[in-house]
Amino acid sequence: MRVDPNYVSGLVASLNNSTLSVQKLTAELSSGLRVSSLSDDPVAAGEASLLSSSISQDDSFVETASTTQSLMQVADSALSSVVTQLTSALSLAVAGSNGTESAPDLTSLSQQLGSIRDQVVSLANTSYQGTYIFAGSQGNVQPFTVDNSTSPATATYNGDAQTSAVSTQNGQQIQTTLAGSTIFTAAGADVMTALNNLIADFATGTASSTASTDIGTLQSALSNVSQQQSILGSSLDRLQSASTYAQTDATNRVSADPATIATQLSSAETQNQALMSVISTVEKQSLFDYLQS
Numbered sequence: 200m201r202v203d204p205n206y207v208s209g210l211v212a213s214l215n216n217s218t219l220s221v222q223k224l225t226a227e228l229s230s231g232l233r234v235s236s237l238s239d240d241p242v243a244a245g246e247a248s249l250l251s252s253s254i255s256q257d258d259s260f261v262e263t264a265s266t267t268q269s270l271m272q273v274a275d276s277a278l279s280s281v282v283t284q285l286t287s288a289l290s291l292a293v294a295g296s297n298g299t300e301s302a303p304d305l306t307s308l309s310q311q312l313g314s315i316r317d318q319v320v321s322l323a324n325t326s327y328q329g330t331y332i333f334a335g336s337q338g339n340v341q342p343f344t345v346d347n348s349t350s351p352a353t354a355t356y357n358g359d360a361q362t363s364a365v366s367t368q369n370g371q372q373i374q375t376t377l378a379g380s381t382i383f384t385a386a387g388a389d390v391m392t393a394l395n396n397l398i399a400d401f402a403t404g405t406a407s408s409t410a411s412t413d414i415g416t417l418q419s420a421l422s423n424v425s426q427q428q429s430i431l432g433s434s435l436d437r438l439q440s441a442s443t444y445a446q447t448d449a450t451n452r453v454s455a456d457p458a459t460i461a462t463q464l465s466s467a468e469t470q471n472q473a474l475m476s477v478i479s480t481v482e483k484q485s486l487f488d489y490l491q492s
Contacts, residue, residue, distance in 0.1 A: 218471060260368060264442035267365055267375050270327045271435045274377065277325040277332070278428040281382075281390075284322070285421040288315045288394060292414045295401045302404030309401040316394040320345055320354070323383050323390075333379035334358030342379040343391070351399035354391035356380050367441040374434050377427055388423035389416065 294300065295308045323333055323343045330338035335358040342358040356379055363376040383390045393416040400407035 260365075260445045261442050263365060264438055264445070268435065268438055268442070270332060271375055271431060271438070273325065273327045274332050275428060275431055275435065277322045278382070278424060278431065281319055281322050281424055282421065282428065284315050284318050285390065285417065285424060288312055288397070289414065289417055289421060291315075292397050292400075292410065292417060296406050296410045296414060298406070300406075305401040305406060306404045309398050312394060312398045312401070316345075316352075316391075316398060319383075319390060319394065323379055331358070332376065333382060335376075335378040335380070336361040336363075343383065345391075345395075350402070351392075351395040354384070354395060356384050365438065368445060371437075371441070373437050373441065374430070375438065377431055382424055382427045383420075385420075385423050387416070388419040390420040390424065393417040393420050 291308050291311055295305055300308065320343050324341050325332055331340065331342050332338075334340055334342040337358045340357050342356060344355050344357065346353045346355070358379050360378045360380050362374055362378055364372045364374045366372055384392070393413055396409065396413040397417065400410040400413055
């Protein structure tokens with residue numbers, strides 16, 4: 200009995216489809232991507248095409264976030280150094296006010312506080328890529344200047360109180376800068392005033408009666424700087440998380456599930472082998488029928 204040619208053609212077509220399926224699944228398992236072209240999955244690839252604008256926004260956000268994170272890390276490092284300097288200044292001031300230091304020691308202490316003040320001013324004037332990071336929106340203006348012609352000296356803030364923020368893909372606003380006035384000249388916690396006053400408190404070799412009050416102000420200033428650094432650190436963490444999400448968002452839309460693909464590939468290979476076996480048997484039977492005719 201001859202085999203119906205249409206039956207054979209159907210088996211060959213099934214084998215071709217099965218072979219293509221094995222090839223596709225093998226490629227997916229190797230690349231880790233479920234969709235690499237429109238023909239792989241017209242629906243998913245079409246969605247990816249429609250979302251190309253969103254993907255482009257992801258890329259743009261990642262680039263912006265990278266630069267902004269670098270600026271914020273510089274700011275965070277500067278504030279860490281300020282905290283260290285103010286902690287040292289507080290220790291010196293407390294030692295100077297305890298009544299056990301000699302006049303020369305108090306004069307030397309005042310000089311050390313002056314050095315710390317200069318370090319803090321330098322940190323408050325930190326710049327990144329030519330922009331002062333604690334000047335608010337006045338990034339081209341050095342935020343702090345000190346006038347040493349008076350006693351105590353005076354510090355002036357030349358920036359403004361504006362801060363910057365970035366918007367994530369879901370519209371979340373993340374603050375990325377801190378104004379110098381909020382950090383260094385806050386009411387009741389003025390870093391510059393406290394340091395300048397303490398320098399003057401011990402400059403004559405005798406602890407001034409205002410030293411205790413100025414120490415209290417410096418303690419408040421140190422607490423405020425630490426709090427502002429925490430705010431910046433929290434924003435930095437949120438920005439890093441948003442950037443990581445943006446980096447993986449587009450890939451996740453078309454990524455393959457290795458376990459599922461492996462199972463599908465095994466099934467497709469089994470089906471492929473079965474079809475090849477059937478076709479081989481049919482071809483042998485057809486040849487036998489032909490020779491018998």
